Each structure stands twice: as C-alpha cells, then as structure tokens.
Amino acid sequence: MSTTLSQSHSSGGNPLGGDDTKRSPLARLQHLLHSQATIGPAAVLLVAIVVFAVLSPRFLTPGNISLILQQVAVIGTLAVGQTIVILTAGIDLSCGAIMVLTSIVMAKVAADTGLPGLPALLLGFLVGTLCGLLNGLLVTRLKLPPFIVTLGTLNVFFALNLWYSESATIRGTDMPSLLLWTGQTINLGGTRVTYGSIMMVVLVAAMAFALKNTAWGRHVYATGDDLEASRLSGIRTARVLLSVYATAGAVYALAAWVLIGRIASASPQAGQMDNLDSITAVVIGGTSLFGGRGAIVGSLIGALIVGVFRNGLALAGVDVLWQTLAVGVLIIVAVSLDQWIRKVKP
Structure with missing residues (x-):
C-alpha cells in the first residue's frame, strides 16, 4: 500500500476512484466516511450537544462548558499520543501509567529537593520520553506485540510510581507555581478556560500539521497501513515506530502537567482508567484500530463526545452506571462502523 493512499485515508478525497453517481446512497456514505474519518464523529458530537441542550437548560451555560473542557483536557492530550500509536496499528495500554509516573517525578523532585519548576518540568518530559522509548524498543527490537509490551510496562510503570x-x-x-500553571484559567467569551485546555488544542493542531504535511507523518500512515510494503518501499519502519512511541511518551508527559494543574496536586492514584478513556476517545474519533486511517482532530472530537455524554447524562439525572453503559455502547458502535467502512469497495 502506497504512502499516498495512506495519506488520503486521513486527508479526504476519493482514493478508491469510481463514479459516485452510480453508487447507492449507503455506498456513497460508506465512501464518504472512508475518505473523511472525522465527519461521523463530528455529526455525533453535534447531535449530542443539541439533544442535551434541549434536555437541560444548564448544559450550554458558560460554567458547564468550562467544566467539560477541563474534564476533557487530560484525556484529549493523552489521546494525541495514543492516536499516533494506533495509526501504526499498535496500542498503548501504559499511557496512563506513564502520565501518572511523570507527574509524580515532576512534583516530588521539586517538593523534596526544591528544584525550580522549569528543571522539574524538563525532567518529567525526559522520563516520559524514556518510558515511551522503552515501549518502542521492546516493539521494534524484540518484535513483541504492542498490546503485550504495553500491558507489561503498564504494571512496571505503575509499580515504580507507587x-x-x-x-x-x-x-x-x-x-513550584509553574507546575500548577495549566490549571489557571482565562475568560474567553464568558467561559473560564484553563491553560491546560488551550495547550491541548495547540498540541492537536501541531500534531495534525505534522501528520499531514511532513514526511514523518506520511511514513506513520504508511507503516500502519502496510508494514511490510512500507519497509520494501524504503521506509525505515523500525525507526518510524521508535519515534512514534518516544513522541507519545513526551505527549503523555505533557498530559501529566495538565493533570497536575487539573487536580492541583500529584496523586499516585490519579488517572487509573485514563489509558482506557484515551483509547475510547481515539476509537470513537474515527481512527481505525487496524492502523493507517484516522486523524488527530477526530480523537479530540472523540474525547469531547465522551465528555459531553457523561456531563449531559449527569445533568439529566442519569445514574453513573448508565453513563458508563452509554460510553460502552458508543465504543461498540464505533468499532462496528470502522469494520463496515474498511470493507468499502471501489
């Protein structure tokens, strides 16, 4: 599978060719969702916002919007790193453990030794990158499945954290105040938005640009689309995978900074389910678990969908049990839709 085809999976167009006018409406929809992975999630998000706005007059208030954005900031940031891993047909179960370990390193070294905020922050980014690099080395050098590797390192990093x-x-x-800076807010149109939420949006934009407009991004898509064909075409797939896991580790460190600001502390018990929530956001956002198709923006939309559903259902008085059930149904529907889209015919 060529790099050009991999790009088209995320950037639009009709890479499969054919005459759309001769297809049934359902086939046209299938081709549209295949070429534009974010259309489906965006439609779901819009419908959810309209429904919950009708059900609860409090839903679209500035205070509630601010709350949703704060809740989404950590998962949305984690989802950026998770997305680039899943685009290579991998998965990272250790992302939450890396984030929490990194947050503890940042906070504890500063609190115990008096290290200023910037060096403590940089040390945390180094730890996060090294954790991601370890995952990448195990995947590329020992040829172990990413699921098994990150399942193992999930336990290793969590034990180190404790x-x-x-x-x-x-x-x-x-x-130091710098570590808490991401939790500070500014007023945007009457809504209090944290610096952590703004950083998440900037990160999404930067990663989306890198994936779409750089050789590295094209190689990420190509590697996930067909690893062996990419290797035979001259792409150093092992190097690409190593760079993806290391970059993901650095992104998880950024999520650790956002997490510290979000809870105004560093807890070894924080974010225990965030690894699964990040995967949920990526899958609902239209990125294929089989690699090679998807977009960073879709993962942000997926994180917003989860945040909007949980918040809207809570405002509607729905029990937490049924909120969790609703998110589970969303995941199953998203994966089923992905399977259907992958069966698209020219």
Missing part, C-alpha cells in the same frame, strides 16, 4: 511516591500525594502548596 515505589517512588511511597503512595503519598504531593500537595500543590509544596510545588
């Missing part, structure tokens, strides 16, 4: 933190939470009052 050991280093001594299972104790580091309070925000003991940290």
Whole structure:
C-alpha cells in the first residue's frame, strides 16, 4: 500500500476512484466516511450537544462548558499520543501509567529537593520520553506485540510510581507555581478556560500539521497501513515506530502537567482508567484500530463526545452506571462502523 493512499485515508478525497453517481446512497456514505474519518464523529458530537441542550437548560451555560473542557483536557492530550500509536496499528495500554509516573517525578523532585519548576518540568518530559522509548524498543527490537509490551510496562510503570511516591500525594502548596500553571484559567467569551485546555488544542493542531504535511507523518500512515510494503518501499519502519512511541511518551508527559494543574496536586492514584478513556476517545474519533486511517482532530472530537455524554447524562439525572453503559455502547458502535467502512469497495 502506497504512502499516498495512506495519506488520503486521513486527508479526504476519493482514493478508491469510481463514479459516485452510480453508487447507492449507503455506498456513497460508506465512501464518504472512508475518505473523511472525522465527519461521523463530528455529526455525533453535534447531535449530542443539541439533544442535551434541549434536555437541560444548564448544559450550554458558560460554567458547564468550562467544566467539560477541563474534564476533557487530560484525556484529549493523552489521546494525541495514543492516536499516533494506533495509526501504526499498535496500542498503548501504559499511557496512563506513564502520565501518572511523570507527574509524580515532576512534583516530588521539586517538593523534596526544591528544584525550580522549569528543571522539574524538563525532567518529567525526559522520563516520559524514556518510558515511551522503552515501549518502542521492546516493539521494534524484540518484535513483541504492542498490546503485550504495553500491558507489561503498564504494571512496571505503575509499580515504580507507587515505589517512588511511597503512595503519598504531593500537595500543590509544596510545588513550584509553574507546575500548577495549566490549571489557571482565562475568560474567553464568558467561559473560564484553563491553560491546560488551550495547550491541548495547540498540541492537536501541531500534531495534525505534522501528520499531514511532513514526511514523518506520511511514513506513520504508511507503516500502519502496510508494514511490510512500507519497509520494501524504503521506509525505515523500525525507526518510524521508535519515534512514534518516544513522541507519545513526551505527549503523555505533557498530559501529566495538565493533570497536575487539573487536580492541583500529584496523586499516585490519579488517572487509573485514563489509558482506557484515551483509547475510547481515539476509537470513537474515527481512527481505525487496524492502523493507517484516522486523524488527530477526530480523537479530540472523540474525547469531547465522551465528555459531553457523561456531563449531559449527569445533568439529566442519569445514574453513573448508565453513563458508563452509554460510553460502552458508543465504543461498540464505533468499532462496528470502522469494520463496515474498511470493507468499502471501489
């Protein structure tokens, strides 16, 4: 499979050719969703917003919108790293553990040694990148499946987190102000938006640009589309995979910074389910678990869908049990839709 075809999976157009006028409406929809992966999730998000706005007059208030954005900031940031891994037909179950370990390293080294905020932050980014690099080395050098590798490192990083933190939470009052900066807010149109949410949007834009407009991005799509064909065409697939996991680790470190600002502390027990939530956001956002098709923007939309559903259902008085059930149904529908889209015919 060529790199050009891989690009078209995410950037639009009709890479499969054929005359749309001769297809049934359902076939046209299938081709449209194949070429534009974010259309489906965007439509779901729009419908959800309209429905919940009708069900609850509080849904579209500035305070509630601010709450949704704050809740989505951590998962949305994690989803960026998870997306580039899944685009290569991999998966990263350790992303939440890397984020929490990194947050503990940032906070504890600053609180215990008096290290200023910037060096503590940079140390955290180094730790996150090295964790991602370890995942990449195990996948590329030992040829182990990403699922097994990251399942193992999930436990390793979580154990290191508990050991280093001594299972104790580091309070925000003991940290430099820079580590808490992502939790500060600014007023945008009457809505209080955190700097962490703004960083998430900037990160999504930067990664989307890199995937669409750089050779590295094209190689990521090609590697996920067909690893062997990409290798035979001259792409250094092992190097691409290594760079993807290392970059993802750095993104998880950024999520750690957002997490510290979000909860105004660093807790070894925080974000225990965030790895699954990030995968949920990516899948609902239209990125194929089989690799080679999807977009970063879709993952942000997926994170917003989950945030909107949980918030809207809570405002409607729906029990947490049924909120979880609704998200589970969304995942099943998203994966089923992906399977249908992948069967598109020229």
